[in-house]
Amino acid sequence: MTNVLILGASGYIGKEVSRAFSRAGFRVHGLVRNEEEARILAHDEIYTIIGDIKRPESLIKNFDEADIIIDTFVDYNETAEYIKNVLNAVKQAGERRAQRGGQLTFIHTSSLWVQGETGHQGESQDSDLQPLEGVAWRVKAEQDILALVRTPNVRVIVLRPALVYGRTGGFFDRVFSGLIAGNIRLPGTLENSLSTIHVDDLAELYVKIAERAPVLKGQTLTAANRSSESVQDIIRAVRRLAGKREIKVEAHKPANVTDEGFALTQVIDTRSTRAVTNWEPRKRTFVEGVAEYFQSWKAANQQPI
Numbered sequence: 138m139t140n141v142l143i144l145g146a147s148g149y150i151g152k153e154v155s156r157a158f159s160r161a162g163f164r165v166h167g168l169v170r171n172e173e174e175a176r177i178l179a180h181d182e183i184y185t186i187i188g189d190i191k192r193p194e195s196l197i198k199n200f201d202e203a204d205i206i207i208d209t210f211v212d213y214n215e216t217a218e219y220i221k222n223v224l225n226a227v228k229q230a231g232e233r234r235a236q237r238g239g240q241l242t243f244i245h246t247s248s249l250w251v252q253g254e255t256g257h258q259g260e261s262q263d264s265d266l267q268p269l270e271g272v273a274w275r276v277k278a279e280q281d282i283l284a285l286v287r288t289p290n291v292r293v294i295v296l297r298p299a300l301v302y303g304r305t306g307g308f309f310d311r312v313f314s315g316l317i318a319g320n321i322r323l324p325g326t327l328e329n330s331l332s333t334i335h336v337d338d339l340a341e342l343y344v345k346i347a348e349r350a351p352v353l354k355g356q357t358l359t360a361a362n363r364s365s366e367s368v369q370d371i372i373r374a375v376r377r378l379a380g381k382r383e384i385k386v387e388a389h390k391p392a393n394v395t396d397e398g399f400a401l402t403q404v405i406d407t408r409s410t411r412a413v414t415n416w417e418p419r420k421r422t423f424v425e426g427v428a429e430y431f432q433s434w435k436a437a438n439q440q441p442i
Contacts, residue, residue: 141347142203143167144190144223145210146183147174149307150246150298150336154209155183157340158347166199191219193226200230205242205347220245220278224285231291242292242350244343245282249297249332249359249405250398251275257330259404262297262359269401271394283355292354294346298339299332299361299403302423303430305437307336308399309371309423313434316375319384323368324391325400330365332403335420338362345414358410362418365404374427 141158145151146167155167159182166184169175175185188196190210200206208223227243234241252260253267268276285293301307315321339360346353376384391397411417423430435441 138162138164139204140202141165141205141207142186142199144193144206144208146178146185148209148211149305150211150301150339151209152178153304153336153340154207154343156181157337157344159183161344161348163205163347166203168196168199191222193223196226197230200226201233203230203241204239205244205350206230207244207246207343207347209246211246211248217274217278220281224281227291228285228288231285231288235290238290240290240292240351242294242347242354243282243285244294244296244346244350245279247275247279247295247297247357248272248398249299249361249403250394250401251279251297252403252405254401255403255405257402257404259365259406261406262357262409269394269397271397279357283357286355292350294350294353294355295357296343296346297357297359299334299359299405300399301334301336301339303335303337303420304433306430306434308395309430310434312371312375313431315386316379316384316431317440319379319382320387321372321375321384322387322389323399324389324396325368327368327372327386327388329400329402330367330404331371331399331401332361332365332405333423334360334362334418338418338420341419342410342414342416345416349414353413356413358414359405359407360410361405361407362422363407364422365402366422366424370424371427374424375431378428378431 141163147169251268
C-alpha cells in the first residue's frame, strides 16, 4: 500500500486532503501538533505523527517511509526559511530513496496570489507572474521546489489553490462572521472578482495529481472553479440569507497580505490543469451553495443552526 505523509494535516486544507487520500485507499500519516489534533484525524482512520512542521529535519524517519509527501502547511506569515528546510528534507529523502529504489513524490501547496491581478478579462494559468508583495518570495520558492526534479527518484509538482471555501469556512469565514454580526467588512473596492475552489474539490485534485505524478512531475498546476465569483454577487447572496434583517457592508483598506489577496481580481483559465489531471470541480460555487455552506459553517463554529 502506498504511504502518504501530509504536512499540516490538522489545517483547514490538510485535514480534507488527508481524508481524501484515505478514502482513495492510501495509507495516510498526518503530521499534527498535539494529542487533540491527533484524535480528530485518528477518527478518520488516519495515522498521526505529533511533531514540529517547522523542524522537518526531526522527521527523517517519516520522510523516508513515505512514497508521497504533501505540504499543505499554509501560513502567510511564514518565511522562505521553512520552505528551505522542507526542501532539504525532501531532497535528502529522495537521495536515500535512490539507494534502495523507488520514487518519492512531493506536492507543494503554493498560492494563486503569485499570479497577481488579472483584471476581469482573465488570464491563462501559465501567464507571467505579478505576485503580491507579501507572497513574492513564493516565486523563488516555487523555482527551488521545481528544481528538485533533477534529484534522482524525486517527482515534484506545485499546486496553486484559489480562495478556498466550504465546511468550516476558509477564506469566507469573515463573510459569515459578518453576517452573524450584521456588519460585513471586506477589503478593497468590493468591485473585484475572486477565483474560488471548494475544499473538497481541492482535496480530490491532490489525489488526482498524486496518481498521475509520473507524467506531471515538474509542472505547476492551478486549483480553481471554471468561473470566478464577483464580490457583489457574494454580497447579494449573503444578504438573501439574512432575510429582512439589515446587513451593513463596508469596504476597508487592505491591512495585510490576506486582505490584499481578497481584494484582487483574479479570473484564471484552468483548462490545462483539468486536461492533464482529468479533474473537474463538482461542488457548487460559493454563491450557488451559500445557504448550505453557511449552515456547515455555523455547525463547525457552534452557532445555532
